Amino acid sequence: MVMASTLFAMVFYLASLFLVVGLLYRIATYAGTPAPLKIPTTPAPTTQAGVVLRMAREVVFFESLFKANLWIWSMGWLFHASLALVLARHLRYFSEPIWGWVVLLQPFGKYAGLTMLAGLLGLWVRRLFVERIRYISTPSDHLMLVLLLAITLSGLTMTFVTHTDVVAVKNFFIGWLRLSSAPLPTDFVLYVHLLGVAVLMTIFPISKLLHAPGVFFSPSRNQTDNPREKRHIAAWASDLEK
Amino acid sequence: MADVAAPPYRVIPIIPALKPGAMEGVKPFIAGDKINTAIGFPGELVADWHDKAIAKMGELLAKYRSLKVYMDACVHCGACADKCHYFIGTQDPKNMPVARQDLMRSVYRRYFTLPGKLFPKLVGARDLTREVLDEWYSYFHQCSECRRCSVFCPYGIDTAEVTMAAREILDAVGYGQKYSNEIIGKVHRIGNNLGLPGPALRDTLEGLEEDVKDATGIDVRFPIDVKGADVLLITPSADFFAEPHIDSLVGYAKVFHATGTSWTLSSMASEAGNFGMFIGNYEQLRSIALRIREVALELGVKRIVVGECGHAWRVAYSFWNTLTGVGDGAEAGDHFAQLLQKQLDHRYKQPTHICEFTWDAIERGLLRFDKSKNDRHIITFHDSCNVARGSRMGDFAGGQFEIPRNIIKAVANNFYEMSPETTREQTFCCGGGGGLLTDDLIDLRVKGALPRMEVLQQVVDEHGVNFMATICAICKAQFTKVLPIYGFDRRLVGGVHQLVSNAIILGDN
Numbered sequence: 201m202v203m204a205s206t207l208f209a210m211v212f213y214l215a216s217l218f219l220v221v222g223l224l225y226r227i228a229t230y231a232g233t234p235a236p237l238k239i240p241t242t243p244a245p246t247t248q249a250g251v252v253l254r255m256a257r258e259v260v261f262f263e264s265l266f267k268a269n270l271w272i273w274s275m276g277w278l279f280h281a282s283l284a285l286v287l288a289r290h291l292r293y294f295s296e297p298i299w300g301w302v303v304l305l306q307p308f309g310k311y312a313g314l315t316m317l318a319g320l321l322g323l324w325v326r327r328l329f330v331e332r333i334r335y336i337s338t339p340s341d342h343l344m345l346v347l348l349l350a351i352t353l354s355g356l357t358m359t360f361v362t363h364t365d366v367v368a369v370k371n372f373f374i375g376w377l378r379l380s381s382a383p384l385p386t387d388f389v390l391y392v393h394l395l396g397v398a399v400l401m402t403i404f405p406i407s408k409l410l411h412a413p414g415v416f417f418s419p420s421r422n423q424t425d426n427p428r429e430k431r432h433i434a435a436w437a438s439d440l441e442k
Numbered sequence: 443m444a445d446v447a448a449p450p451y452r453v454i455p456i457i458p459a460l461k462p463g464a465m466e467g468v469k470p471f472i473a474g475d476k477i478n479t480a481i482g483f484p485g486e487l488v489a490d491w492h493d494k495a496i497a498k499m500g501e502l503l504a505k506y507r508s509l510k511v512y513m514d515a516c517v518h519c520g521a522c523a524d525k526c527h528y529f530i531g532t533q534d535p536k537n538m539p540v541a542r543q544d545l546m547r548s549v550y551r552r553y554f555t556l557p558g559k560l561f562p563k564l565v566g567a568r569d570l571t572r573e574v575l576d577e578w579y580s581y582f583h584q585c586s587e588c589r590r591c592s593v594f595c596p597y598g599i600d601t602a603e604v605t606m607a608a609r610e611i612l613d614a615v616g617y618g619q620k621y622s623n624e625i626i627g628k629v630h631r632i633g634n635n636l637g638l639p640g641p642a643l644r645d646t647l648e649g650l651e652e653d654v655k656d657a658t659g660i661d662v663r664f665p666i667d668v669k670g671a672d673v674l675l676i677t678p679s680a681d682f683f684a685e686p687h688i689d690s691l692v693g694y695a696k697v698f699h700a701t702g703t704s705w706t707l708s709s710m711a712s713e714a715g716n717f718g719m720f721i722g723n724y725e726q727l728r729s730i731a732l733r734i735r736e737v738a739l740e741l742g743v744k745r746i747v748v749g750e751c752g753h754a755w756r757v758a759y760s761f762w763n764t765l766t767g768v769g770d771g772a773e774a775g776d777h778f779a780q781l782l783q784k785q786l787d788h789r790y791k792q793p794t795h796i797c798e799f800t801w802d803a804i805e806r807g808l809l810r811f812d813k814s815k816n817d818r819h820i821i822t823f824h825d826s827c828n829v830a831r832g833s834r835m836g837d838f839a840g841g842q843f844e845i846p847r848n849i850i851k852a853v854a855n856n857f858y859e860m861s862p863e864t865t866r867e868q869t870f871c872c873g874g875g876g877g878l879l880t881d882d883l884i885d886l887r888v889k890g891a892l893p894r895m896e897v898l899q900q901v902v903d904e905h906g907v908n909f910m911a912t913i914c915a916i917c918k919a920q921f922t923k924v925l926p927i928y929g930f931d932r933r934l935v936g937g938v939h940q941l942v943s944n945a946i947i948l949g950d951n
Contacts, residue, residue, distance in 0.1 A: 229510065230511055233506070233507040234505065234506075234507060235507040236764070237761055241592045241593055241831055241832075241867075243834065243839035243867060245839060246834075246837075246838070246839055262596050264594055264598065267593065268525070268594035268596075269521050272520060276519065332520060332535060333520040333523065335535045335538075336535075336538065336540050336541055336544065337518055338518070339563065340564050340565045341517075341518050407557065407565075408514075410515060411515040411516070411596075414515030415515065418597050418598040419511075420589075420592050421597070425834055427759060427762075427763050427764065428793070430763075430771035431764065431776065432764050434505075437764065
């Protein structure tokens with residue numbers, strides 16, 4: 201038991217390191233790569249405030265996806281919104297005392313696990329049975345869904361079926377945050393859940409999960425439509441004028 | 443030509459089933475040695491093309507945030523999968539935007555990402571083999587860079603950016619496309635894409651002056667190379683001789699005449715089109731655009747107006763300020779741009795679309811029309827992709843949709859919209875844009891026009907539409923060719939300023 205606890209603590213330190221360093225590196229790369237031309241997909245906002253709104257609609261409501269396909273949109277949005285609630289609910293395992301808003305979210309977060317499952321299954325059904333989506337799917341696309349399903353199902357099992365010792369789990373993570381060790385309950389379902397999360401964190405910065413930071417750097421969405429009013433020029437392009 | 447047939451309309455326009463390999467091997471003619479070397483590319487496929495291509499890809503990933511983010515961000519959700527007119531028309535799965543991007547993304551993953559280096563099969567990564575390169579040549583010349591997919595992508599991934607990068611890589615290894623590269627050579631050598639030399643241009647314009655005089659009794663001028671003119675008109679060279687393009691040129695001249703505008707064309711910059719964009723080459727894009735700057739400085743004009751041309755307007759509106767300084771808002775220390783911006787009159791948008799010019803004149807009451815002159819036309823409007831999704835007109839987002847329609851309604855009585863999923867930002871490309879307007883791709887062009895032809899047929903059946911107005915030289919040329927194959931009259935397509943020309947009342951001003 202001690203051994204498993206230590207191992208999981210190590211795994212999560214490493215996974216966190218990989219996630220944070222990897223994401224920071226990616227974001228720095230995106231931010232540091234110039235966008236030499238104005239290429240917002242028009243009609244586009246003509247002001248910076250408008251761009252913030254456009255991006256907010258994109259990130260919160262998946263506006264473009266809504267225009268594209270209601271099946272992908274509904275399943276995708278259901279999954280992401282549920283995930284947000286579930287993640288927020290999990291903050292209770294990392295904070296003492298638990299923040300008020302996290303307490304309020306608890307019942308919603310609990311059942312969001314089920315809607316998250318529904319969203320994931322809906323997306324997978326599409327990937328498996330719609331010819332053109334199956335055509336574009338790589339093994340990793342399916343495995344990503346398998347991983348998310350494993351995390352979701354193991355989590356739901358612990359919530360609704362075989363309750364694990366959540367007090368001990370919380371002690372483990374509070375200890376983990378303070379670099380001190382506390383025992384993790386011996387529970388196969390819990391191990392699956394935690395291992396899945398660690399894998400997800402690790403592959404985040406090297407997989408298609410980069411869509412999360414990527415969307416904020418997409419020039420077709422984050423540029424202001426004002427090329428006639430303000431000269432936009434990248435450093436490498438400006439060198440051509442010398 | 444004779445054996446080209448239009449695909450049948452879909453009974454219900456549902457998403458077509460896949461026909462893998464349907465367009466495999468379809469490709470435009472490859473540029474030869476002379477054409478390539480004239481514009482600075484290797485004459486033929488270089489021996490070390492593999493390493494050169496990967497190096498070029500690395501270079502582009504560092505120069506273009508769009509490419510870098512778009513290579514990483516795709517989740518294969520399939521939102522774009524059914525949005526491309528070439529996919530709808532050909533049913534080839536590699537013409538789905540995501541699959542087209544994946545032709546490059548698979549190589550990106552293999553050479554530039556850790557999972558692709560370690561587990562290529564798992565993440566769909568593959569080596570850049572000769573087969574892959576050939577596949578690039580084929581399918582990146584089955585994309586018209588129309589950006590329709592980018593409207594629907596939750597991350598705004600624009601396949602046009604990927605296609606441009608792919609063509610740039612192909613050109614860098616000597617594997618470029620004949621049509622585009624030949625035209626780029628011509629624009630540098632002669633001044634326009636059609637290779638129309640100055641004297642021929644002057645003859646044409648004189649002929650036009652006579653024609654208009656015969657038709658209206660009014661001396662409408664078509665000035666060229668006039669120093670000190672207020673307005674420099676940059677228009678696609680097809681406007682000088684192709685049908686129906688030339689009727690719009692007459693329309694611009696009449697608007698300038700009726701508003702008392704001092705204007706001029708230029709023999710050196712007798713081309714608005716800029717195929718540098720199609721091949722994704724910044725240096726070509728820039729040097730082609732710089733001709734306009736040079737002429738503007740030389741003639742001392744106060745204002746630059748652009749004629750009816752889709753991709754040219756995208757380049758002019760979105761890129762000219764960046765490339766040449768035609769625009770406003772350069773920093774005080776930016777001498778390159780300031781030199782020109784000080785000369786231009788900033789009471790007007792620089793550059794101005796001819797539709798903005800005309801609509802402004804209409805709003806100010808400077809133009810009078812006899813709308814009944816257009817009564818024989820029952821009109822619809824085809825939004826051109828580059829205008830719709832890569833530019834703007836007027837002061838508000840979406841002005842590029844309203845202003846041309848406003849003009850049509852001001853000069854004609856019968857106007858009907860096509861189905862809303864196929865207009866404005868969701869418009870379909872004509873099927874011939876992005877450097878594909880060449881006879882060696884006629885099969886692709888005919889198939890790519892299918893979704894537009896389907897909804898055109900609807901308004902023809904329901905409202906008796908007999909005129910599809912558009913503001914793009916490529917749309918006009920493409921439709922002229924493709925309409926008869928779908929059983930329409932080729933004269934069904936025309937310009938917005940052709941309608942203006944019909945109805946405008948000259949004289950007594």
